[in-house]
Amino acid sequence: MIDSTYSHSxxxxxxxxxxxxxxxxxxxxxxxxxxxQNYQDHVILSVNRLNDYVDYDDEALFAINENSVIIxxxxxxTKCTIGDACGxxxxxxxxxxxDVSLDKMLDDHHRAEKSHSKSLFRNAGGRDVLxxxxxxxxxxxxxxxxxxxxxxxxSRDETSVQVHDSLLALSGDDAVVSENICRIHxxxxxxISILLLGETGTGKDTFARAIHRASDRRxxxxxxxxxxxxxxxxxxxxxxGYEPGSFTGASxxxxxxxxxxxxxxxxxxDEIGDMPAALQGRLLRVLEEREVTPLxxxxxxPVDIRVISATNKSIDALVQQGSFRIDLLYRINDVVLSxxxxxxxxxxxxxxxxIYQQECGAAEIRxxxxxxHIFLDYSWPGNIRELRSVIRTALALSDGNAIGCEDLPARxxxxxxxxxxxxATSAATPPLNDRDALERxxxxxxxxxxxxxxxxxxxxxxxxxxxxxxxxxxxGIMADNV
Numbered sequence: 001m002i003d004s005t006y007s008h009s010x011x012x013x014x015x016x017x018x019x020x021x022x023x024x025x026x027x028x029x030x031x032x033x034x035x036x037q038n039y040q041d042h043v044i045l046s047v048n049r050l051n052d053y054v055d056y057d058d059e060a061l062f063a064i065n066e067n068s069v070i071i072x073x074x075x076x077x078t079k080c081t082i083g084d085a086c087g088x089x090x091x092x093x094x095x096x097x098x099d100v101s102l103d104k105m106l107d108d109h110h111r112a113e114k115s116h117s118k119s120l121f122r123n124a125g126g127r128d129v130l131x132x133x134x135x136x137x138x139x140x141x142x143x144x145x146x147x148x149x150x151x152x153x154x155s156r157d158e159t160s161v162q163v164h165d166s167l168l169a170l171s172g173d174d175a176v177v178s179e180n181i182c183r184i185h186x187x188x189x190x191x192i193s194i195l196l197l198g199e200t201g202t203g204k205d206t207f208a209r210a211i212h213r214a215s216d217r218r219x220x221x222x223x224x225x226x227x228x229x230x231x232x233x234x235x236x237x238x239x240x241g242y243e244p245g246s247f248t249g250a251s252x253x254x255x256x257x258x259x260x261x262x263x264x265x266x267x268x269x270d271e272i273g274d275m276p277a278a279l280q281g282r283l284l285r286v287l288e289e290r291e292v293t294p295l296x297x298x299x300x301x302p303v304d305i306r307v308i309s310a311t312n313k314s315i316d317a318l319v320q321q322g323s324f325r326i327d328l329l330y331r332i333n334d335v336v337l338s339x340x341x342x343x344x345x346x347x348x349x350x351x352x353x354x355i356y357q358q359e360c361g362a363a364e365i366r367x368x369x370x371x372x373h374i375f376l377d378y379s380w381p382g383n384i385r386e387l388r389s390v391i392r393t394a395l396a397l398s399d400g401n402a403i404g405c406e407d408l409p410a411r412x413x414x415x416x417x418x419x420x421x422x423x424a425t426s427a428a429t430p431p432l433n434d435r436d437a438l439e440r441x442x443x444x445x446x447x448x449x450x451x452x453x454x455x456x457x458x459x460x461x462x463x464x465x466x467x468x469x470x471x472x473x474x475x476g477i478m479a480d481n482v
Contacts, residue, residue, distance in 0.1 A: 032061060035074040036134050039063035042071070043102065045094070046133035061133055068094045068102040096463050105132060167214050170207065174345045180207075180337045189216045193287075193332045196310040198339030201383030204310040205270060207339065212266040217306055220265030225258050228274035236279055237295055240286075246296030259292050259303055266306045272332065273311035273318055280325045287331045307332060342380040342387060349376070352387065353473055359391045366402045366469055372476070374408065374416050440475040443468070447477070 036044055042063040063072040073090050095101045167181050184194070184207075194211065196204040205224065212222045230238050241257030242250055259267060269275070275283070286292055287307065291300040309332045318324035345351060352375050356367065367375075371394075380386055394407040405413055443461070450456040458468040471477075 044134040192334040195333040201385030202339040223262035224268040228271035242295035272309040273313035
């Protein structure tokens with residue numbers, strides 16, 4: 001309790017007037033402390049409208065649960081200009097109200113200084129400052145950063161993130177993808193070879209580059225060579241280089257091979273299953289001895305490389321057929337990662353949505369219900385590469401407002417109209433948990449109430465049109481007149 005009394009003398013009254021601001025400040029700090037203690041197992045955010053990075057007593061506090069929902073607010077004495085809106089924020093999702101996810105704030109927070117009063121976000125007007133005010137000693141939430149689930153378990157003095165940005169950027173909620181990323185992180189800075197298996201277009205090259213950028217070799221070269229694209233007669237000189245005059249047509253200056261070019265960094269051997277058998281023996285010696293001898297040279301050059309290989313073929317079948325050396329396989333498969341095809345991924349809906357948003361950018365171009373169903377039903381033999389190409393082309397061919405079936409390649413439409421077309425359209429709406437189902441029903445109800453006018457519905461729900469379109473596509477809510 002804070003008590004201040006004064007006599008009826010003029011001097012005492014003037015002293016009371018000067019001490020009142022201090023008492024109000026103390027009371028405010030007590031309220032904040034009490035709020036923080038009551039919600040010590042939650043993330044607490046602070047909002048004020050000051051353009052500085054220091055703490056102020058004039059702020060509103062919000063307690064956030066593991067579902068990113070604001071469950072309580074403390075703003076009784078605040079002069080924060082969001083004032084009247086504070087009460088309406090309780091029960092809302094952080095992302096919808098502040099246009100930044102709790103996951104993003106927590107991730108930024110743990111990359112910031114140890115001080116957890118650092119401002120992390122300003123709204124579009126540059127006036128509101130949203131920051132992490134308080135964290136529990138161990139954040140018990142499962143954070144999704146760019147779509148990848150990971151346990152946070154961050155303590156307050158932890159300054160490193162569990163998964164590097166380049167790996168987080170691979171994106172996806174698929175269990176296989178998440179497990180692959182966890183395994184990569186365990187061997188990231190160890191001299192262990194990695195073999196990536198997967199169909200064409202599943203992102204093997206992207207994975208390899210992400211591993212390099214996340215490792216301590218990131219400042220050194222990443223050299224990629226497609227073993228299937230180089231003529232067999234040239235692949236040896238491409239890999240190992242040659243001395244001047246080594247063979248007819250050789251450059252007078254000689255040439256450095258890909259292996260030496262990758263010295264200190266990463267050598268990515270794409271489509272290694274197509275490597276000629278004669279070359280496999282030379283590569284094996286390089287990997288065993290870590291030395292390179294260019295064609296026509298007598299001097300060996302030591303080399304320090306991390307080898308990542310990839311193939312869309314069954315490497316075990318190649319070994320059984322005798323077209324791939326088993327001793328070489330043992331040198332490149334310390335860790336084997338199988339990348340799932342797009343049709344196999346459990347996060348197919350979210351992945352399509354993410355890539356669509358990336359290609360749309362700031363443009364508000366919707367996807368018709370028929371197109372959405374076609375995307376979900378199609379087998380995508382070219383996987384993510386094909387998906388991105390189809391979306392990019394469809395956006396270019398569209399009228400600027402929406403993409404329809406007429407903007408898609410004929411093979412996609414024909415696949416839908418074939419004997420098995422339309423069999424999987426029930427997958428348009430993903431399996432929903434209780435919270436998502438509640439949100440979907442509310443959006444659908446408000447759209448119907450506002451006669452499917454997206455602008456009016458978004459305004460009523462207090463979200464942007466882009467957010468509403470995103471949620472509609474996520475929940476399979478589409479209408480031709482939207």
